[in-house]
Amino acid sequence: MKRLYPYVLMAFTAIHFFACKKTVDYEHIVQNRITSFTVVNIKDTVIYGAIDNIKNSITVYVPYYYSLTVVEPKIAVDEGATLTSPIQPVNVTDDKQTYSVKSSTGEVRTYSLKVIQQNPPGLSLSWPLGNNEGSPNATQVFYGNLRSTSVATLDVTLTQQATNKTFKPDLIGAASTLPVSLDTYILNIGLLPADLDSGYYQVDISFLGNKVRMDKPLHLVYIKPVVLAKSHVVKQGETITVQPAQNTVFVDLKSVFVEVNGKSIELPVVSYNRLSATLKIPDNFPVINDAYGRFEFNFGKWTPVLRSMSITVNPK
Amino acid sequence: MNISKTATRVFKQLSVGLMLITFFASCKKDKPVATEKEPVTSTRSLDMVPYYKVQRVENLQVETDDSNPTAPKPEVLFSLDYKKMQPATYGKTSFWDISFSGLYNSFIGGNNGSNSDNAGYTGPGAGGITILAKSFEDLTDIPVASAFKTARALIGTDDMGEFGVGIGWYLYDFNGSIVGDGSYDKKHVAYALGNAFTLANGQKTQPRTIIVRTAKGDFAKIKMISCYKDVFTTDKMMRNTPHMFFTFEYVIVPAGSTKFEIK
Structure with missing residues (x-):
């Protein structure tokens, strides 16, 4: 037995040294990063x-x-x-x-x-040529050192001074900036809402994290409407529609006439709003093909708005 | 002597005990700890159209105004990869491949971030566009890189019609007499040249195929079929047929390809 001890000791010593190192198993890392x-x-x-x-x-x-x-x-x-x-x-x-x-x-x-x-540290804006006048359905611009052509961060609020109501122009797809020199850009906020009333509006603009209230309020005025030219093909007794050109709106539309073959015929106004007017072609309107009618639109106290448009009127 | 024997015995017993403890307490062989590997990224997601398969787009509507046709309309961005129109805010991204702009939004360009006359300017787009007088089926060779142009609104009216600007994807018949019979309904009609058809003088047109290097560098060939709603043959294309509704077919092959293959 005594003789066996050295061998047993050697065997266990060998096992001891050849046993693996003990490693600490890391917590399993979920592979979802x-x-x-x-x-x-x-x-x-x-x-x-x-x-x-x-x-x-x-x-x-x-x-x-x-x-x-x-x-x-x-x-x-x-x-x-x-x-x-x-x-x-x-x-x-x-x-x-x-x-x-x-x-x-x-x-x-x-x-x-x-x-x-x-963002840049500040924002300064001014009215174009100092003119703070604008119109519904018209493009409004400001000048300033904007430093960016992206309008992703632009926000504009108009507050009507008389009523304290707020309005937001539709900036989607309309707003833009245009660099005209190293330190001057034109900020185009798109069309002012067509349904705005005339009067004064405080303008607050937020851009690239900076906010500015314009030094003067926007003075909104109606300008003489302009009617878009288009071709009309219609039957007797039906209606046609007309729209204002950009920068103008229809205000106080009183009457519409069209002169065809030397004769002036009234087209009754069925309905109208700021951006459209529906006019009736009388039942007894002469049948005409691709004729140029001289239209006369009477708005409020403005002088008549004249517009020549192609019109085809077919029988009922 | 007794002390020495006792000590020796104790030492031996301790040694044996220690060895047994070492033996049983020794660890199992551990599995190797997993090492993190290089990340992988998918280059073509499942919502993209597959390579080598012909895609058809019907009646892709863009804004027009016949009463004011020369007023520019917003440029329309279209992704061949995703087979859908993309918002204008995606201009400086690689998520669109062709744009429709110009008169009636009828001129087509690619997405390129290097050309200042491109909606993708300063973005990552690596695209371009060209057109060849070959049919969609016959066009198999991808042109060399220098053939691709990078501005917007490059491919439009063809010299076979009025107001042509070289090889284009459509023939504009101002008087209605190049393709039509000169009647009112056939005036001011735009005929897509993707398929061959017969002119009023009896001659047959040579088809056109647009080739696009996409924003991500793949290649696509496009057959333009129509710009009229639900109308795909020249005899039914009329002045007052609702427009602009683009119908076209295309196939995409990966970057580095030299041939267009359809599988």
Whole structure:
């Protein structure tokens, strides 16, 4: 037995030294992370988003001078993971965007996106040539050092001084900025609402995180309407419609006449609003084909508005 | 001596005990800890149309105003990848491939971020556009890069009709006598040249096919079929047929391809 001890000791010593090292097993990391987020709709460079896997957020800082309206993300995820929805451009003002990543084993992690616009320190705007007069349905512009051609962050509020009611021009698709020199841009806020009453309106403009109240209120006035020319093909007893040209609206439409073959015929006004008028072609209107009628529109106290338009009137 | 023996015995027993503990407490061989691999990104998502498959778009409506036809309308952006119109706010993104602009929004251009005369200027678009006098089916070779132009509104009226600007995708019949019989209804009609048809003088037109390098660098060929609502043959295209409703077919092949294949 005594002789066996050294061998037993040697055997266990060998086992001891050849036993594996003990390693601490890490907690399993679920492979459902966004590993990179880049904004790629900038020429020759990208913006990296900061990914926080504790708060599950992505923060993207967008300098104003890129004039971005939307950010186009390129997203990489863990191996085997997938985004649960397609990647689409995101408006820089959108604070509801989320991305869900599903691991190959089914666990889902949802990130929220924060787009933070890095803005210039201030905003100064002025009336074009000092003129603060405008009209309903007319384009309104301002001058200033805007530093960006993107209107994604533009917001405009008009407050009628007489009633304190507020109005917002429809900026979608209409608003724009146009650089005319290094430090001067034209800010076009699009058409002023056609249904605005004449009077004075305080103008508050928010752009790139800065707010300005214009030094003088907008003085809204009606100008003499202009009727858009168009061809009319109609039957006796039916109606035609006419619209005002941009910059004008129909106000106080009293009567409409058309002169055909040397004879003036009244077209009764069936209805009208600021942007349209419906006129009746009398039952006894002469049948004519592609004739040029000389139309006369009488609005309020303005001198008659004259417009020649092609008109075809077929029998009933 | 007894003390020495006792110590030796205790030492031996302790040694054996220690070895047994070491033996049983020694760990199992661990599996290797997973190492993180390089991330992978999908380059073509499921909501994109597949490569090599012919797509058809019918009656894609763009804004027009016959009473004021020369007034410019908002440029319309269309994604071949996603087969849908895109909002104007997507201008500086790669989410559109062709645009419709100019008179009646009838001139087509690509998406290119380098050309200041392009809605995609300063964006990531790598696109361009060209057109060849070949049928959609016969056009298989993708032109060299220099053939693709990058401005907006490049492909429109064809020299076979009035106001042509080179090879275009449509023939404009001002007097109604190039294609039609000169009647009122056949005046001011625009005939898409994707398919061949016979002119009033008996000659047959040569079809045109537009080739687009998409915003992401793939290639597409497009057959323009009509700009009239629900009308796809020249005999039914009339002056007052509702317009502009674009109908066209196209196929996309991946960047780097030299041939258009349809599978």
